[in-house]
Amino acid sequence: MPKQKIEELIPSLIRRISNGEGISVTEEAKRYKVSADGIKKRLREVRDAFYKEYFDYDGATKRWVVKNGHLGFLQKELLEPEEAVVLTAMIRTKDRLGKGLIDTHEKIVKNYTKRAKSYIFKQHKAEEITPKIEQIFALLKHAIKYKNIAQLDYPSKDSYKTRTIYPYRIVYIEYYWYLICAENGKIKSFRLSLVKEPIILEDTYEYDFSNVEDRLQLAMNAYVDYQTPYQYISVFVWEKLVGHIELASYFDAWKKLDETITINDKNYQKFEVTTTNPNFDDITPTLLKYMPNIIVEEPQELIKKISKIIDQYKDFYQT
Numbered sequence: 001m002p003k004q005k006i007e008e009l010i011p012s013l014i015r016r017i018s019n020g021e022g023i024s025v026t027e028e029a030k031r032y033k034v035s036a037d038g039i040k041k042r043l044r045e046v047r048d049a050f051y052k053e054y055f056d057y058d059g060a061t062k063r064w065v066v067k068n069g070h071l072g073f074l075q076k077e078l079l080e081p082e083e084a085v086v087l088t089a090m091i092r093t094k095d096r097l098g099k100g101l102i103d104t105h106e107k108i109v110k111n112y113t114k115r116a117k118s119y120i121f122k123q124h125k126a127e128e129i130t131p132k133i134e135q136i137f138a139l140l141k142h143a144i145k146y147k148n149i150a151q152l153d154y155p156s157k158d159s160y161k162t163r164t165i166y167p168y169r170i171v172y173i174e175y176y177w178y179l180i181c182a183e184n185g186k187i188k189s190f191r192l193s194l195v196k197e198p199i200i201l202e203d204t205y206e207y208d209f210s211n212v213e214d215r216l217q218l219a220m221n222a223y224v225d226y227q228t229p230y231q232y233i234s235v236f237v238w239e240k241l242v243g244h245i246e247l248a249s250y251f252d253a254w255k256k257l258d259e260t261i262t263i264n265d266k267n268y269q270k271f272e273v274t275t276t277n278p279n280f281d282d283i284t285p286t287l288l289k290y291m292p293n294i295i296v297e298e299p300q301e302l303i304k305k306i307s308k309i310i311d312q313y314k315d316f317y318q319t
Contacts, residue, residue, distance in 0.1 A: 006038045007089065010046055011081035013039075013064070017055045018074040022063035042085075049091060050084040050113075051077075075142040075200060076135055079113065087112060132197075133177065139198050140179060143167045149203045150181075153196035160196065166205040168212060173222050174250075180216070182207050187226030218253040218274050223281035231275045233283065233302060236261055236268035238293035245271070250286075268295065280305060 009032060013023050025043070029036035043064060047055060054073040058065045066073065074081065087109050094105040129137075143150045144167050153160040165181040170192070172178075177192040187209075215226050237245060239260075245251045259270035275283050280302045287294055287306060296303050 004032055004034070006034050006042050007085050009034070009039065010042050010085050013043060014046065014051065014055075014081040014084075015074060017064055017066050018072060020066060020071050022058070022061055022065045024063050026062075042088075045092060046081075046084050046088045049088045050079060076138045078134070078138045078141060083112075130193075133192055136192055136195055136197060137170065137177075139200055140167050140170060143198070143200045144169065147204045147206070149201045149205050150198045151201065152190070152198040154190050155194055163190075165190075166207045168207075168209045169216075171216060171219075173219055173224075176222065178222060180212060182209070187212060189222065189224065191222075215276055218276060220250050220253060220275075220282045220286055223277045225276045225278060225282075228276065228278045231278070231280075231299070233273040233275055233280075233299065234297035235271050235273060235287075236263070236295045236297060237271055239267040239269055241290065241293050242269050263295065270297075284309075 017023055025036045025040045029039055054070045055064060055066045090109055094102050097105055150167050151162060151164050153162055163183055165183045167179060167181045169180045170177060171180055178189045179192055180189050212226060215224055245254055253274045255272045257270040257272055261268050273283060
């Protein structure tokens, strides 16, 4: 057995403890030819910093064991054991950097830990990351990493329906979090805040999600369809709005063409837009938001849909 540094052993030991195995420091030290006191010291440091509620040393068995009720605790933690070991090492060595850097050092550790807990650094107001969503994040992150099949309850009409899914990715679209997954051979998206706590099964899956990434790149909102063929739409965009379309991330599906046109003394640039939704639900909200500064040229089905919505809106105010 090649000799390893003690820190390299700690993540695997924590995973084994999480899985319900009792860890004997003496046995591990003999197996890896390292100091038993060193393992005990490093294991205690990481536990105290990040996993104190989950495992402890059992004097009766002389083993490190998971605390009662916390079997599989790593499935509920977004912070990986490797990250916890590195952060603990940073905490341990902060005084060596000098007093002038201690505050910065602590801030870095705190911010990284916060990011792991929150999953992202939010740059604008978004759906609140509640403790419930945070735990769902952690469970699904574990299932995604190890390709475990999951079961979850999700609203269906007036009740909840149990879904058996292959979780693939958690994405953020228009201020909300969604789980992208496969169910019965079709790609689905479920709003995380509506999911009841998922159950991660031991069974694993194999599934081809290669089509999903291309579709997500074209997402204008949550109405991304993963099955139907692409549709191509021609629109004219007012020249003063072109810069915004080229900058905003949710306009990745919009391709600027060379053609320009003048309508009622306003100059417009032509764009080709790739849509995924058969009912144009992915592009309709954007067209309504920016009208009359975006004008649809084709297809006729979309023009009729926009016209119908405008007529309904007018009727509402005329009654």
